[in-house]
Amino acid sequence: MTEDIKDNIITIIKNIPKGYVTSYGRIASMAGIPRSARYIVYILKTETSHHNLPWHRVVNSRLQIAIKNPIGQNEQMQLLRSEGIPVDQEGKITKEYLWMPY
DNA sequence: AACATGACGGACA
DNA sequence: GTGTCCGCCATGT
Numbered sequence: 250m251t252e253d254i255k256d257n258i259i260t261i262i263k264n265i266p267k268g269y270v271t272s273y274g275r276i277a278s279m280a281g282i283p284r285s286a287r288y289i290v291y292i293l294k295t296e297t298s299h300h301n302l303p304w305h306r307v308v309n310s311r312l313q314i315a316i317k318n319p320i321g322q323n324e325q326m327q328l329l330r331s332e333g334i335p336v337d338q339e340g341k342i343t344k345e346y347l348w349m350p351y
Numbered sequence: 352a353a354c355a356t357g358a359c360g361g362a363c364a
Numbered sequence: 365g366t367g368t369c370c371g372c373c374a375t376g377t
Binding site: 314320 | 357358359360361
């Protein structure tokens with residue numbers, strides 16, 4: 250993967266507005282590499298601390314917090330709620346809070 | 352080179 | 365709605 254794509258991805262993640270979420274797959278598509286959701290996972294895992302990314306605004310395509318994320322689903326839940334996003338007991342978020350840039 | 356592994360996604364039953 | 369199956373793609377061993 251080229252460096253510019255990687256930078257692009259980091260920029261996109263930084264641009265997720267407070268109070269909204271998006272998915273791994275959608276970020277991949279925005280960066281021009283559809284079907285590469287797993288690459289986004291890799292970026293988040295390796296670059297979050299370095300770039301101060303809002304990692305908590307990224308959930309899976311079913312708008313649900315990943316159960317086994319290394320940081321902890323509970324912490325992600327707290328962060329989202331602190332931004333005003335309702336998260337239910339199962340970690341699900343309603344689609345009104347999905348970031349839909351046009 | 353050949354596997355195995357993921358904070359995944361889509362199709363299908 | 366749920367669960368299974370398979371494709372995906374960079375990385376690690």
